[in-house]
Amino acid sequence: AQKVTQAQTEISVVEKEDVTLDCVYETRDTTYYLFWYKQPPSGELVFLIRRNSFDEQNEISGRYSWNFQKSTSSFNFTITASQVVDSAVYFCALGTGANNLFFGTGTRLTVIP
């Protein structure tokens, strides 16, 4: 069975602070894909990043960085120097041989000015 756990329901930070969003996944598939999406109040899910199970190289894109660790089945997402525009719900998702994505329950991030 596939499962994604985002234990943090809500996080609040003050602008310019760093924040890490946790994601833990479960799958028996040896090949899988992990995604992060951002859902602002408008409702649209915005794709942020994809990581393949065979590529554990961490990635940095501007203020965003991702830490993928197969040993702990985690795919954490860090925002440095947070901004008010980062306020949204963030979803971690798992894709396997089945075509659909399995989503976590999301983490609501509030950045306070």
Place this chain on the structure above:
Amino acid sequence: GAGVSQSPRYKVAKRGQDVALRCDPISGHVSLFWYQQALGQGPEFLTYFQNEAQLDKSGLPSDRFFAERPEGSVSTLKIQRTQQEDSAVYLCASRRTAAVNQPQHFGDGTRLSIL
């Protein structure tokens, strides 16, 4: 348009009525998905199309739910004899190819409220 377009944006229906939700995927995208998102939850898979073929409908909660994509482009999700538990946001996503590793691109969703 450049993104996935869904209509209507909001839909209110009385219990027992039928509703139809429309999705216009990104032009040329092969794969199309429907998800249901309850309040405070992540999206849950309903059904998947590759072109006009519905390859997976394992997530449809009951036989009241029906989806089609007759020409391999626009898709419609129909819910018959709506119930209050059908109230949710219905998200449509498209993907450029059939490859699982490609990202799905989502629309803004249709917020369905059943009174």
